[in-house]
Amino acid sequence: MKNNPDLRWTFSKIMQFEGYRLRDQGQPETALEERDRTLYQKAPLRPSGPREAYAYWVEQRLTQDPIEPDPGKLFSASYGVAVFIMLLTGLISGASITYAALYYDGSVPVNVALFLGVVVLPQLVMLFFLLLTLLLAFAGSAVFAGWYAVPIRLGTWLLQALWGKFGHHIALATENKDDLQSSKRALAEAVEHHRGLFGNRVFRLFQHAGMAFNVGALLCLGALLAFTDRAFGWQSSLTDSAATIHTIVSALALPWSGLFGEGVGYPDLQQIIGSRIVLRESGEALHSYDLLSWWPFLALSVVLYGLVPRLIAWLVSVILESRLLGSLDFSGYHYQSLWRRMLSIELRSAGRPSLHSPESNKPLRETPAPNGTPQEVFVLRESQSRYQDEYLDKWLKQISGFQGHFKTVADVRACATATQGEADVFLVIEGWQPPIEEKLAALTDCADLLQQNKQRLHLLLLGKPTPTGSAPMTDRLTEVWRKKLEQTETSLYVHTDAVDVGRTGT
Structure with a gap:
């Protein structure tokens, strides 16, 4: 692992x-x-x-x-x-x-308008619609x-x-x-x-x-x-004004005009005038350095409006x-x-059988403490009055491997304040009684307080008291506890023969 x-x-x-x-x-x-x-x-x-x-x-x-x-x-x-x-x-x-x-x-010459219309313009249109749809999506639309x-x-x-x-x-x-x-x-x-x-x-x-x-x-x-x-030139049936073309080109070149100025990053007005394609003119009349002034503008247009x-x-x-x-x-x-x-939740309980039971001579299985975690064990005062201390000590050793004597507390919430250090807290609960809402709330509060100190609360379910100890938990009661604990908003940590109740921070 x-x-x-x-x-x-x-x-x-x-x-x-x-x-x-x-x-x-x-x-x-x-x-x-x-x-x-x-x-x-x-x-x-x-x-x-x-x-x-x-x-x-x-x-x-x-x-x-x-x-x-x-x-x-x-x-x-x-x-x-x-x-x-x-x-x-x-x-x-x-x-x-x-x-x-x-x-x-x-x-x-190559018509730059054709290049821009085929290579750059479609990407500008797609960029516009992409931004539009993203804005609408952020506004909550499914467009x-x-x-x-x-x-x-x-x-x-x-x-x-x-x-x-x-x-x-x-x-x-x-x-x-x-x-x-x-x-x-x-x-x-x-x-x-x-x-x-x-x-x-x-x-x-x-x-x-x-x-x-x-x-x-x-x-x-x-x-x-x-x-x-x-050689690059321009022609259009919509306009023959070089000034209009210069205005359009200057607007398109605005993002890089500060780095590559007019005449370098894009043609100036005189270069635009000199590179206009007029079909009636001969090819010799079109030979001019003005015809080479367009390629930086075309390349930078692809970079700024396409690649970036x-x-x-x-x-x-x-x-x-x-x-x-x-x-x-x-x-x-x-x-x-x-x-x-x-x-x-893995619910397990252990109870000492009656002396008259055929199983009376069969020892309960001992279970070591989970992961060697230090333990502090508490028994509610009202529960202590129903069971003998000697039996509880032996039962605790058998169900959780606890060595020593338990402590007594008046109520469930007192476990969180009575504990010392970072030992996990084991609380004996009379499992033969179905859990009521008040007890579940108390368990959740106690687990929350212990969680703040990186401790966990373990529940040890005890069967109904008998003259010689306690009776085993019934399957029906076990299922009742399981369902009740699952309905809480508390995260449950499971160890052998114990139920952990605790909630992690969010």
Whole structure:
């Protein structure tokens, strides 16, 4: 067992968690309850809630019972290949579209308006709608999921297809097709229960493609400038005013105008006038240094309006995933069964049989103190009056391994103030009497006070008093105590032959 388990959640750990949950389906509930309760009790640091408890549970299951194929590793491999596919697709498409937009046969210069309209303008439109939908989403609208439903489905299909391919090869290698079906269901469960996280991952996939598209465009532009002769000009049927074009270009170049000024980072008015394409002019009339003044503007437009926004969106996606993972609460009803098993109560009681019973000569089983924990044992004054001190001392030794004499307190809450040091507190409770609300409230308050001092409260259930000691607890009363304690908001810690009642801090 790990001394310092990693309680942080990752996407891979979520997949492993879902895989183990599916594996547990159909297993005997008693065995699952005993296993999960034991894992919870062995945690080196008491988990504050399901989120930490489930992370520890996954870590321990991976150590004790590795799952093959591992859904976490399967997801990482599938997502890695999906990222590669998106990067390659973006790179090729960016270079191809740029090459087509910069086609130059030597007779007519490349129209920069065509390049901007094909490479930059669509990204500006997508950036605008992305910001708009994000703002609406923060305002509480579901428009983001609606508008981006098709890309999300496409990304989900790609991941599921890759998942199936990898899983199929692993299943063939391990000759276990049942594990493959379970692994596929784990992915479906994760998508269903963590739509926000999964949608964010798909969103990130498209940012990889977008960044690669712009890198491909820049690489193609750089290669054409380095190895071929390109001339750039402008023409438009909407306007023939160079001043209007200069105004538009100056506005677009505003983000980098302070670093690369007019005439360097973007053409000035005279360069715009000199690079206007007029079809009736001969090719010789167009040969001018003005025709080379456009390429820095084109390259910087791709960087500022294509690559940088995609990079920012990718970083936002990474930060958002970190926050979503940090806020996992596993509050869905489908996760409650595991939490109930972890907090389940193991009720055991011991009573000395009557001298006339056939079992009178059979000794009670001695149980050592849990984990060697120092103990302070208390008996309520009203209970002490019903049982002999000699019997109680012997019974305590037999049920919890306690050596010494118990202390007497007037009420349950007094245990928290009567104890000294950091010893765990063991309180003898008459289990033959069903717990009433007042007693449950007192137990919870006492456990809270002890928890502040890193102590725990253990309940030792005592059977009905008899002339020779006490009668064993009945199954019906044991079940009554179990249900009553489970209904409280108190976390229950279980040790052999004892019931721990305590609540961890939140």
